Amino acid sequence: MKHIVRKEFTDVLRDGRFRWCSVLVGALLLVSLGHGWVQARSAQQEHAAAQATARDHWESQGEKNPHSAAHYGIYAFKPRLALSFVDEGVDPYTGTSVWLEAHRQNDFLLRPAQDATAAQRIGALTAAQVLQHLVPLLIILLTFGALAGERERGTLRQLLATGIGRRELALGKALGIAGALALLLVPAALVGAAALVVGSPGPAASPLARGVVLAGVYLAYFTAFLALSLAVSAWARSARTALVILLGVWVVNGLVAPRVAVDLSKWLHPTPSALEFARNVEREMAAGVEGIPRPDRPALTEQLLAEHGVERVEDLPVNEVGVYLQESEEFGNRIFDRNYGALWDTFERQGVVHEALAVVAPLLAVRTLSMGLAGTDVEQHRHFATAAEAYRRDLMRRMNGDLAENSRTGDTYLAGPELWEETPPLEYAAPTLGWVLGNRILSILVLGTWLVGAVLAAAARVRQAEVG
Amino acid sequence: MTARTVLRNEWRLLMADRALRVVLGLFAVLLVYALANGVVWMRFQARTVEAVQAGNVERTRAIAEELAAIENGAEPASRFADPRAPNVLGGPRGSHTAVLEPGPLTALAVGQSDLLPYYYDVNIYTNESSFQQNGEVENPLNLMVGRFDLAFVVIYLLPLLVLAVSFNVLSEEREQGTLALTLSQPVSARRVVAAKLSFRALLVVGMVLAVSLLGILVTGGFSSPGRVLLWCATVVAYALFWFVLAAWVNSLRRSSAWNATVLVGAWLVLVVVLPAAINIASGLLHPLPSRVQMVTAQREASNEAVNRRSELLARYLEDHPEMAGGVVAEEPGLGALAWAATDAVNRRLEEVTSEHDARRAEQIALVRRYRFLSPALLAQEVLIDAAGTGDARFAGFQSQVRAFAEQWREFFVPAILASEQMDASVLPDLPRFRLEDEEGADVARRAGVPLTVLGALLVLAGVGAGVGLGRVRGAD
Numbered sequence: 001m002k003h004i005v006r007k008e009f010t011d012v013l014r015d016g017r018f019r020w021c022s023v024l025v026g027a028l029l030l031v032s033l034g035h036g037w038v039q040a041r042s043a044q045q046e047h048a049a050a051q052a053t054a055r056d057h058w059e060s061q062g063e064k065n066p067h068s069a070a071h072y073g074i075y076a077f078k079p080r081l082a083l084s085f086v087d088e089g090v091d092p093y094t095g096t097s098v099w100l101e102a103h104r105q106n107d108f109l110l111r112p113a114q115d116a117t118a119a120q121r122i123g124a125l126t127a128a129q130v131l132q133h134l135v136p137l138l139i140i141l142l143t144f145g146a147l148a149g150e151r152e153r154g155t156l157r158q159l160l161a162t163g164i165g166r167r168e169l170a171l172g173k174a175l176g177i178a179g180a181l182a183l184l185l186v187p188a189a190l191v192g193a194a195a196l197v198v199g200s201p202g203p204a205a206s207p208l209a210r211g212v213v214l215a216g217v218y219l220a221y222f223t224a225f226l227a228l229s230l231a232v233s234a235w236a237r238s239a240r241t242a243l244v245i246l247l248g249v250w251v252v253n254g255l256v257a258p259r260v261a262v263d264l265s266k267w268l269h270p271t272p273s274a275l276e277f278a279r280n281v282e283r284e285m286a287a288g289v290e291g292i293p294r295p296d297r298p299a300l301t302e303q304l305l306a307e308h309g310v311e312r313v314e315d316l317p318v319n320e321v322g323v324y325l326q327e328s329e330e331f332g333n334r335i336f337d338r339n340y341g342a343l344w345d346t347f348e349r350q351g352v353v354h355e356a357l358a359v360v361a362p363l364l365a366v367r368t369l370s371m372g373l374a375g376t377d378v379e380q381h382r383h384f385a386t387a388a389e390a391y392r393r394d395l396m397r398r399m400n401g402d403l404a405e406n407s408r409t410g411d412t413y414l415a416g417p418e419l420w421e422e423t424p425p426l427e428y429a430a431p432t433l434g435w436v437l438g439n440r441i442l443s444i445l446v447l448g449t450w451l452v453g454a455v456l457a458a459a460a461r462v463r464q465a466e467v468g
Numbered sequence: 469m470t471a472r473t474v475l476r477n478e479w480r481l482l483m484a485d486r487a488l489r490v491v492l493g494l495f496a497v498l499l500v501y502a503l504a505n506g507v508v509w510m511r512f513q514a515r516t517v518e519a520v521q522a523g524n525v526e527r528t529r530a531i532a533e534e535l536a537a538i539e540n541g542a543e544p545a546s547r548f549a550d551p552r553a554p555n556v557l558g559g560p561r562g563s564h565t566a567v568l569e570p571g572p573l574t575a576l577a578v579g580q581s582d583l584l585p586y587y588y589d590v591n592i593y594t595n596e597s598s599f600q601q602n603g604e605v606e607n608p609l610n611l612m613v614g615r616f617d618l619a620f621v622v623i624y625l626l627p628l629l630v631l632a633v634s635f636n637v638l639s640e641e642r643e644q645g646t647l648a649l650t651l652s653q654p655v656s657a658r659r660v661v662a663a664k665l666s667f668r669a670l671l672v673v674g675m676v677l678a679v680s681l682l683g684i685l686v687t688g689g690f691s692s693p694g695r696v697l698l699w700c701a702t703v704v705a706y707a708l709f710w711f712v713l714a715a716w717v718n719s720l721r722r723s724s725a726w727n728a729t730v731l732v733g734a735w736l737v738l739v740v741v742l743p744a745a746i747n748i749a750s751g752l753l754h755p756l757p758s759r760v761q762m763v764t765a766q767r768e769a770s771n772e773a774v775n776r777r778s779e780l781l782a783r784y785l786e787d788h789p790e791m792a793g794g795v796v797a798e799e800p801g802l803g804a805l806a807w808a809a810t811d812a813v814n815r816r817l818e819e820v821t822s823e824h825d826a827r828r829a830e831q832i833a834l835v836r837r838y839r840f841l842s843p844a845l846l847a848q849e850v851l852i853d854a855a856g857t858g859d860a861r862f863a864g865f866q867s868q869v870r871a872f873a874e875q876w877r878e879f880f881v882p883a884i885l886a887s888e889q890m891d892a893s894v895l896p897d898l899p900r901f902r903l904e905d906e907e908g909a910d911v912a913r914r915a916g917v918p919l920t921v922l923g924a925l926l927v928l929a930g931v932g933a934g935v936g937l938g939r940v941r942g943a944d
Binding site: 017024028031032035038039043046047050053054057061075077089090092093094095096097107108109110111112113114115116117118119120121122123124125129133134137239240243244247251255256258259260261262263265266271272273274275276277343346347350351354377378381 | 498505512515516519520523579580583584587600601602603604605606607608609610611612613614615616620623624625628724725728729732736740741742743744745746747748751752755756758759760761762763764767768771828832835836839844845848849852858859
């Protein structure tokens with residue numbers, strides 16, 4: 001079998017088609033890695049600088065009523081995580097910054113894609129896309145003739161006549177092709193790892209562990225594709241038929257299924273229009289909803305007066321305005337949780353449709369896992385958005401608390417820099433690897449099934465392959 | 469042997485081929501599915517546009533009612549939202565939403581319409597940062613992947629179908645040994661290939677155009693005949709490019725398998741690799757400036773403006789005597805002071821934005837040169853532009869909204885500066901946004917260069933095919 005592996009390996013390397021294709025794919029892979037790294041790094045530096053300036057603005061806002069400071073608010077900028085240079089995921093389509101202010105949960109603004117052109121939407125290329133689309137194509141081109149071609153040329157009978165088993169023959173071919181591919185992929189993986197170690201573009205929880213799992217995911221994907229191609233090559237009557245079938249699989253996997261998933265997910269789990277969403281929030285903020293009533297200010301004042309046993313608000317030991325403002329924050333938070341929570345949940349359910357369709361297109365499972373590990377999927381955007389919103393709520397609580405505690409109703413009260421500096425800055429901890437993988441059980445299962453299924457199919461097809 | 473004989477023969481052959489029937493049937497299903505998707509999306513946008521316009525009417529009605537009640541002696545509902553105050557009537561409460569109707573052929577190409585905003589609330593506080601808003605609520609994952617619309621089918625899948633039905637148009641005859649027989653008739657290889665391919669082109673392009681026209685009929689797009697014509701012309705030119713390319717490769721007298729490999733490789737390079745490589749190259753050579761700095765600049769401008777309100781008002785009145793209307797800068801009302809600060813922030817934002825936009829326009833102009841390398845990028849550009857969902861139409865809308873916001877401010881600011889109150893008599897004169905949508909001629913002008921280049925590529929491949937086929941002999 002060693003001979004088969006060596007022969008297949010040298011055959012592939014001598015083949016001009018492969019050399020050209022792999023040079024092209026390798027170049028695209030390296031360039032996209034480099035480009036991704038430069039871009040992620042400069043974006044992260046810019047976001048970190050903007051975040052520092054935002055904090056600076058907050059601290060140097062001078063003497064102010066705490067509620068004015070709450071209205072002034074602070075901007076949060078989404079950090080670019082370390083592995084985002086491999087897979088930028090949905091980052092171009094989510095906003096980069098959000099204004100955290102009193103009374104409102106705002107949307108993330110500044111989507112990079114909105115600044116780009118339509119051309120970028122059909123041809124954005126990241127390392128992840130090279131790995132998901134082009135490497136499988138390369139595998140197909142290398143493998144479609146592996147058995148079908150030998151059979152057509154009549155050399156399959158000769159080979160088997162030497163006493164080598166069919167399974168060894170197929171395994172040898174697979175290993176030879178894998179070896180040739182490794183020449184392309186291992187250096188790219190090393191470059192990626194080096195980029196991560198030498199100059200990590202941004203923060204992340206355990207970036208190296210994430211990177212190793214990411215490499216494992218792509219390895220499983222490529223192995224599945226290799227096994228599938230071998231199976232088809234063993235089964236097809238001619239090399240041409242094998243190629244046509246495999247190209248069909250590639251088109252469905254990479255082009256048709258992902259877009260069908262979009263429409264299917266929208267059809268199964270429709271999102272409201274931006275107008276409906278905004279009007280709904282506005283309406284609920286104005287009137288409250290069942291179970292979440294608007295705070296009743298006179299009743300609140302009565303309660304405060306009774307609690308402290310005084311007659312007039314001026315005699316209260318707390319500022320009634322601060323207490324009321326916090327009450328209405330709490331009310332608003334519940335309305336926002338209802339609406340934004342429902343929207344995010346819909347997005348998540350739509351994501352599950354994409355994941356489920358991986359049953360027909362393994363790319364969908366790999367893409368989900370890849371974005372998850374790179375920290376650039378919708379769930380991790382939500383994770384940051386939730387952290388930013390939690391920070392906003394804490395900020396408002398501090399401002400209203402200071403107003404309530406340190407002033408009396410009717411006072412002209414100004415807080416100073418101590419209060420601004422006392423407020424901790426926004427510190428974001430990216431989710432752990434366990435969190436990411438825990439969210440992605442479905443994709444892991446489907447990808448695993450593809451891998452096992454493809455290997456079993458290859459074994460079965462090779463065993464039954466006709467000799468001539 | 470006439471062309472008609474060839475055509476009739478071809479029809480029989482095609483219909484006898486089961487695999488081909490299946491492929492054609494599948495393609496028809498995909499076309500109809502894509503169209504259905506587009507129609508659903510266009511209806512969704514049309515409903516939203518309707519709701520936005522109803523909102524405009526509703527807001528005006530509520531204000532008119534309150535103004536009438538106040539005139540009859542009632543108190544305003546809220547001291548802070550008194551509709552007589554020009555900064556309330558012209559502010560968020562009385563704002564007017566400027567809307568861009570869905571592009572006439574949105575059902576065929578979703579284009580940028582799922583990403584870019586198609587309506588803006590305009591009031592006196594509208595400034596450059598107002599244009600930084602998101603468009604429709606949409607899952608970022610879905611935005612990233614893109615929609616399964618007719619434009620997608622045309623750009624990606626149509627070439628594959630074309631190649632599937634024509635990669636062996638001549639090589640098969642040779643491999644079956646019928647080429648010598650065919651060419652022994654008084655007919656040239658050129659005529660044979662032309663007849664065979666015309667038949668296939670008629671079939672494939674006919675299917676795409678039929679479904680397109682059906683979509684246009686259903687969604688009322690025939691009111692823009694220029695766009696319809698442009699769409700059809702682009703589909704035809706793009707499909708023909710792939711047919712002629714197949715003819716060229718066939719004229720090289722190689723095996724069917726070789727033809728298939730080369731043509732699939734060409735598809736991969738022209739449709740997948742080149743657009744991606746172009747985007748990477750442009751990202752490296754001409755990176756787009758980021759908007760993040762704008763957030764900081766805006767913040768700094770407003771901090772500064774708040775601290776220097778009185779000084780800013782004096783300067784504002786000097787710069788805009790037409791707005792002053794006899795206001796004396798030494799004793800300004802609170803509204804005038806606030807307005808001066810707002811205006812200073814707006815000016816600073818305009819500076820930052822115009823710098824950014826100039827750099828962006830420069831980069832995009834550089835990037836757009838590379839698109840001539842890929843027929844797929846050219847076709848995409850013209851198709852979505854014809855549909856009215858391309859970048860240009862949205863940019864045009866945005867600049868009209870900008871002008872409208874200026875008009876809106878001119879209506880209200882003099883009253884703010886003079887601390888005057890307004891009443892119901894101004895309602896009929898309020899500025900209303902009227903979109904001047906681009907004409908078919910504007911779209912055609914923009915499409916001129918890309919379509920010419922696409923045509924040139926077509927002619928180039930055609931000449932190659934013509935010369936090559938001239939050399940084909942029956943004895944090959």
